[in-house]
Amino acid sequence: MSLLGFRGGMDPRQNGVRSMSLPTIGSTSMIDLDLLVIQLANGLVIGMGYTLVAIGLTMVFGILGVLNFAHGEFFMLGAFVAYVFGELMGWPYVVSSVVAIVLVMAISFLFELISVRPFMERDPEMTLLSTFAASLILMNLVEVIWGNTPLPLNTPFSKPLDLLFLVLTAQRILILLVGAVGVILLGLFLKFTKMGKVIRATAQNKKASALVGINIKKVYRLTFAAGTGLAAIAGVLIAPLSNLYASMGQGMVLKGFVVVILGGLASVPGAILGGLTLGITEAIAAGYVSSAWKDVIGFSILIIILLLRPQGLMGRREA
Amino acid sequence: MNRAAGNRRNWTRFLGLVVALLLPIVFQDAYLRNILVIFGIYCLLALSLNIIVGYIGEVSLGHAAFFGLGGYASAILSKTVGFPVLLSIPSAVVISGILGLFIGYLALRLRGPYFAITTLAFAEIIRLIVTNWVDLTRGPLGFTQIPPLVLGIPGWFEFKVMSELRYYYFVLVLVGLVFLLIYNVVHSPTGRTFLAIREQEPLARSVGISPFRYRVLAFVISTMIAGLAGAAYAHFFRIISPDINMVYYSAIPLMMVMVGGRGTLLGPFLGALLFAVLPELFRTAGTIRMVFFASFLLATIVYMPEGIAVKIQTFIRDWETKKSPQELGDV
Secondary structure (H helix, E strand, O other): OOOOOOOOOOOHHHHHHHHHHOOOOOOHHHHHHHHHHHHHHHHHHHHHHHHHHHHHHHHHHHHHOOOOOOHHHHHHHHHHHHHHHHHHOOOOHHHHHHHHHHHHHHHHHHHHHHHHHHHHOOOHHHHHHHHHHHHHHHHHHHHHHHOOOOEOOOOOOOOEEEOOOOEEEHHHHHHHHHHHHHHHHHHHHHHHOHHHHHHHHHHHOHHHHHHOOOOHHHHHHHHHHHHHHHHHHHHHHHHHHOOEOOOHHHHHHHHHHHHHHHHOOOOHHHHHHHHHHHHHHHHHHHHHOOHHHHHHHHHHHHHHHHHHOOOOOOOOOOO | OOHHHHHHHHHHHHHHHHHHHHHHHHOOOHHHHHHHHHHHHHHHHHHHHHHHHHHHOOOOOOOHHHHHHHHHHHHHHHHHHOOOHHHHHHHHHHHHHHHHHHHHHHHOOOOHHHHHHHHHHHHHHHHHHHHHOHHHHOHHHOEOOOOOEEEEEOOOEEEEEOOHHHHHHHHHHHHHHHHHHHHHHHOOHHHHHHHHHHHOHHHHHHOOOOHHHHHHHHHHHHHHHHHHHHHHHHHHHOOEOHHHHOHHHHHHHHHHHHHHOOOOOOHHHHHHHHHHHHHHHOHHHOOHHHHHHHHHHHHHHHHOOOOHHHHHHHHHHHHHHOOOHHHHHHO
16 A cells, blocks of 8 residues: 555545544544544643643743753653552542642752752753753652553543533543643743742843842742643643553653744743644644654654754744 | 883783683673673674764764664564675665764754754654554564574585674674774874864864764764664674664663763773673662663763763873883983
8 A cells, every 4th residue: 555564654635534434424524524623622632731741841941951851750750649649549639639749849859959950050061961861760760669561540530521512521621721720820920920020030141130139049949840840730630541651751751842842942832832733733643644653743843843943933043 | 102101002902802802711601691792782882872972072862763773774684685694784784874864964953952852853753663664674573583693605604603602703893893993083184173073163164174064974973883783783682673762772872971981982891891781780670770870870970970981091091101110210
């Protein structure tokens, strides 16, 4: 069928035809529209997860100039801590999730202290390697403790809800709601609170901020806490949709990079737009091409954007 | 520097070679010889990545792509297509180099973290292709019973390089050739150009050097060596699966180079020795050994950013340039 023998060909039209011929009820155009709506909704849900992860990445880059290769591990840790409290100790999902988010933020203090701070003054380029090492430590530590069999995380919000056009589980709607609320709260925090202003000032000019008496180290800690907290929120929300496994953070941080590059580094609105775009693109690709190849599309986008527009789709070229 | 120092340096090198030749005779055990072969393959891998990290000065997080590609290319060519292994290994090297040219040409336009992310993304794409292109790579199953290396002319004189002992000497020859290649490049005008670009790019540019071209050249050489390491791996273990493309094989050479000492000739060997022996010591520990390694890497970049080799090299240099008692008497 296909020249190179790819499984699940690369031509979307071919697969479209195939998937249309499977269900026999209704007209083909109706089914196609249903698939599109479902994939759009799924893409939006996953994209919200990407957004939450990417905002942390982009904030840390904007304020510290550090690309945190360990950021995905906080997504993973959020899910695993929630698993410990929720599944092993039997706490309610919401309670264990909140505990997980707080604990992950606490772990991020330790992470910042060990693998970021020693390099900030001496050799910031080294954080590339130090955060990569920290990522390997965290991921393998979790695998040592919980093994490599995928674990479940149950949620009380598993009931399917019948919306006007489609049926979605409550968990998916929760992701959209919590994600939107989280993003809006972060925006308000950065815009109107004193601490938010301090963070924005530091992002603009580190030296000048230090000169007017801002405690830069405190800003760093706070940035990590906020960023990893959002990643942990994504972790506890997304994990019930599939399973938990130790390497889930590695895949996520790569997606986070795609989003951050897509939206322009150090841009929070860019991360939101990039996250949703990537989620929807992947879902459409999974629906019409093949789910095995959807990740290839994301990484190809990353490489193409880096080469053509290193400042991202939303970012401005630096002077 | 005087003649005595030169003699001593030659002695250190000669001693190194003798030790390398005698190692498998000292270690008769098949298991220990197995580790020696792994050590040799790791040497190739570390020497290869050291070109990117040490001489181009960029961190590649996707070296597993070329290691895996070399292994798969040689396995497919020898098993599916039916090439003799003596031909499939060089073909794999060339294929790795072509991919290296493509990726390097694109990625080397970027610097620092952007370069690292791009290499990581390329490696992921290659891993996904290897896992999903089932018709060619047999997907997650991988290949078993990959043909062994046979030297000589088919049907007339054949010499199977299958035992650990023979394979060790084969890998040793490869390591020797690669080392000579890198040594000569580093000590040639090209090598000095690499260093000039790494240390002072604007200045290098101002005297008419095109940094990009040299960086791509170095990248291609590096990826060819990584492909060679992968092919050597495939025909030794004679099994290959998409695992060879995982982050582990990008992380391990990076650790070898950083801990051993980037940008040095000795560093990759030390790093390879460390990471060939340590996993065996921690064999029963399973996954936790990766936790140790990564902590080790973190500690190295905090406390000894130049790596072990620089420490040892200063020690050896002191010994090499130390004046002999007679010379001291003359003064």
